[in-house]
Amino acid sequence: MSYAPPPTPFAALPxxxxxxxxxxxxxxxxxxxxxxxxxxAAIAVVVVIITVAASAARPAAPTHCxxxxxxxxxxxxxxxxxxxxxxxxxxxxxxxxxxxxxxQQDTDSVTLGTNGVTAAVxxxxxxxxxxxxxxxxxxxxxxxxxxxIQDKNAIPGAEVGEIPGAGEYLTATLVTSxxxxxxxxxxMAATQGSMxxxxxxxxxxxQGNTVSGIQNTSLDYVLSELIWPGS
Amino acid sequence: MSDMNSGAxxxxxxxxxxGELVPPGRFCGNCGAHLIADxxxxxxxxxxxxxxxxxxxxxxxxxxxxxxxxxxxxxxLFRDVLAAGVVVIALxxxxxxxxxxxxxxxxxxxxxxxxxxxxxxxxxxxxxxxVGATFGVGAALGVAYALVVPVVVHPSVVVTAGSVxxxxxxxxxVAQLLMLVGPLxxxxxxxxxxxxxxxxxxxxxxxxxxxxxxxxxxxxVLTSPLSGGSVVDVILGLLQIGILxxxxxxxxxxxxxxxxxxxxxxxxxxxxxxxxxGLGAAALLAFVVQIVLGVLQRVLTIEVSAVIAWAVAAAVxxxxxxxxxxxxxxxxxAERAIGPDSVCAECHHVVPTMLFCPVxxxxxxxxxxxxxxxSAPAATAEAAP
Numbered sequence: 323m324s325y326a327p328p329p330t331p332f333a334a335l336p337x338x339x340x341x342x343x344x345x346x347x348x349x350x351x352x353x354x355x356x357x358x359x360x361x362x363a364a365i366a367v368v369v370v371i372i373t374v375a376a377s378a379a380r381p382a383a384p385t386h387c388x389x390x391x392x393x394x395x396x397x398x399x400x401x402x403x404x405x406x407x408x409x410x411x412x413x414x415x416x417x418x419x420x421x422x423x424x425x426q427q428d429t430d431s432v433t434l435g436t437n438g439v440t441a442a443v444x445x446x447x448x449x450x451x452x453x454x455x456x457x458x459x460x461x462x463x464x465x466x467x468x469x470x471i472q473d474k475n476a477i478p479g480a481e482v483g484e485i486p487g488a489g490e491y492l493t494a495t496l497v498t499s500x501x502x503x504x505x506x507x508x509x510m511a512a513t514q515g516s517m518x519x520x521x522x523x524x525x526x527x528x529q530g531n532t533v534s535g536i537q538n539t540s541l542d543y544v545l546s547e548l549i550w551p552g553s
Numbered sequence: 554m555s556d557m558n559s560g561a562x563x564x565x566x567x568x569x570x571x572g573e574l575v576p577p578g579r580f581c582g583n584c585g586a587h588l589i590a591d592x593x594x595x596x597x598x599x600x601x602x603x604x605x606x607x608x609x610x611x612x613x614x615x616x617x618x619x620x621x622x623x624x625x626x627x628x629x630l631f632r633d634v635l636a637a638g639v640v641v642i643a644l645x646x647x648x649x650x651x652x653x654x655x656x657x658x659x660x661x662x663x664x665x666x667x668x669x670x671x672x673x674x675x676x677x678x679x680x681x682x683x684v685g686a687t688f689g690v691g692a693a694l695g696v697a698y699a700l701v702v703p704v705v706v707h708p709s710v711v712v713t714a715g716s717v718x719x720x721x722x723x724x725x726x727v728a729q730l731l732m733l734v735g736p737l738x739x740x741x742x743x744x745x746x747x748x749x750x751x752x753x754x755x756x757x758x759x760x761x762x763x764x765x766x767x768x769x770x771x772x773x774v775l776t777s778p779l780s781g782g783s784v785v786d787v788i789l790g791l792l793q794i795g796i797l798x799x800x801x802x803x804x805x806x807x808x809x810x811x812x813x814x815x816x817x818x819x820x821x822x823x824x825x826x827x828x829x830x831g832l833g834a835a836a837l838l839a840f841v842v843q844i845v846l847g848v849l850q851r852v853l854t855i856e857v858s859a860v861i862a863w864a865v866a867a868a869v870x871x872x873x874x875x876x877x878x879x880x881x882x883x884x885x886x887a888e889r890a891i892g893p894d895s896v897c898a899e900c901h902h903v904v905p906t907m908l909f910c911p912v913x914x915x916x917x918x919x920x921x922x923x924x925x926x927x928s929a930p931a932a933t934a935e936a937a938p
Binding site for chain 1: 563577578579627630634638652653656657660661664665667668671672674716768772775776783785786790856896900901902903904911912
């Protein structure tokens with residue numbers, strides 16, 4: 323394959339080169355300028371039409387506050403709320419201190435527990451796709467504590483602190499000293515700027531183990547009220 | 554030998570590879586073999602791709618592979634527009650115009666290919682038939698695929714054996730089959746009986762399919778409220794699905810259709826028969842590439858690694874396609890035809906019209922169709938019995 327033939331000067335061959343415009347071979351149907359213009363115009367027209375159509379299909383902003391509206395950012399966010407602030411990444415986790423306690427923390431993450439059992443883990447990392455972060459978190463679940471892990475479904479409209487991302491709903495058996503307890507696992511991640519935050523929630527299982535929202539409102543609060551840096 | 558034309562005024566030489574008397578040149582006008590190289594390398598001439606002899610066969614070149622009818626002097630323009638388009642997509646991402654960037658990534662290659670079809674008149678006298686049956690059918694099936702798949706297959710980001718089997722293997726194979734539907738509608742038409750017709754129809758169908766799969770499949774994202782995200786991740790994602798994905802789909806589909814066209818239309822002269830570049834091997838490689846990428850799509854979690862995987866797959870598929878087409882072009886055509894003088898679209902020398910240009914070695918069937926049509930009757934008339 324690396325063979326290189328010795329070049330033969332074209333002049334040694336008895337074939338003249340065609341003068342310009344002698345035949346169809348030297349002509350184009352579209353001149354270079356026209357081809358570029360047509361390509362740019364065609365792509366631009368399609369892009370504009372579809373972009374406008376997509377923009378028009380986006381849901382309009384509600385004229386009044388609906389369930390998705392964020393609570394006021396001033397004042398105490400919960401009667402008994404306590405905030406954990408991660409110094410390294412700058413995010414803040416608001417939680418109900420009558421329900422949860424900080425069980426563990428390190429540079430990237432905080433673990434909230436209740437009655438000695440992990441209830442929520444919030445972890446920050448360098449920006450990656452939310453689906454990748456969810457996948458990595460699920461791959462690293464502590465299988466000595468969580469057994470019989472079963473994937474159920476993706477979580478439609480998953481958000482972390484009002485930032486859309488990806489999420490997965492799983493069921494498992496939580497193994498404690500009191501025995502095994504069926505639990506629902508919700509792993510959600512979102513990316514903003516240069517960081518991704520993954521939230522892992524250990525919740526009560528919904529009836530039929532179907533995706534039906536977070537059962538424990540205190541956990542829902544942790545997830546939805548998470549404050550991204552700069553917010 | 555019939556040589557009642559300008560070829561008769563030239564001293565004919567016996568080709569050491571096919572044994573025919575041919576006009577002098579660097580390449581045999583009948584079998585395409587290189588007449589100057591040593592015997593082992595000359596017959597298959599891997600250093601000079603039959604549709605673009607200025608490049609070796611084993612080079613993953615995009616334009617000369619997917620746009621084979623473009624003369625050498627016209628290729629840079631398509632290459633430049635393609636490169637500029639990728640830069641514009643990255644700029645749109647940097648400006649956080651993600652919707653526009655996604656649509657631009659989806660339509661860049663299809664628009665260029667439609668312009669190519671017009672420029673070289675691959676469709677001959679039936680533009681609507683060819684574009685409709687290939688690009689149109691591919692695009693329609695792409696919409697159907699993008700709308701049906703999320704309903705049939707439960708979306709999940711968790712990798713399980715079942716999800717890999719369904720999303721990675723089954724859906725990848727179904728997508729590849731759907732991209733073949735359009736070209737198969739034209740398989741039996743006698744006016745489109747050359748290997749490069751099969752290649753062109755395969756590429757056209759695959760690009761139509763890929764374009765609409767991206768737009769329809771990502772419609773829920775395009776119409777969702779604007780959200781934050783990493784610009785680099787979006788750029789890499791669009792590079793993967795919009796550009797490299799289109800290359801892969803075009804190459805694998807054309808790989809199958811090129812080999813199929815050669816098999817069905819029976820124009821090969823039996824000089825390069827080999828199982829490793831036949832229809833079975835081509836189809837096997839095409840499906841393996843698609844399935845491997847389908848599985849990697851499920852297990853790769855880092856965007857950069859996905860881009861690298863798609864780039865490698867695109868290169869492999871493009872080279873495989875060139876190998877199949879190269880052997881097909883060397884094999885294709887009637888025996889020993891010397892036609893009147895005409896201008897070679899590749900090197901612009903005035904040479905006797907034969908299956909290959911004696912000067913540059915390009916296959917005449919790789920010339921724009923308007924040139925092939927102009928020279929074909931004469932060549933046929935002068936063909937030896």
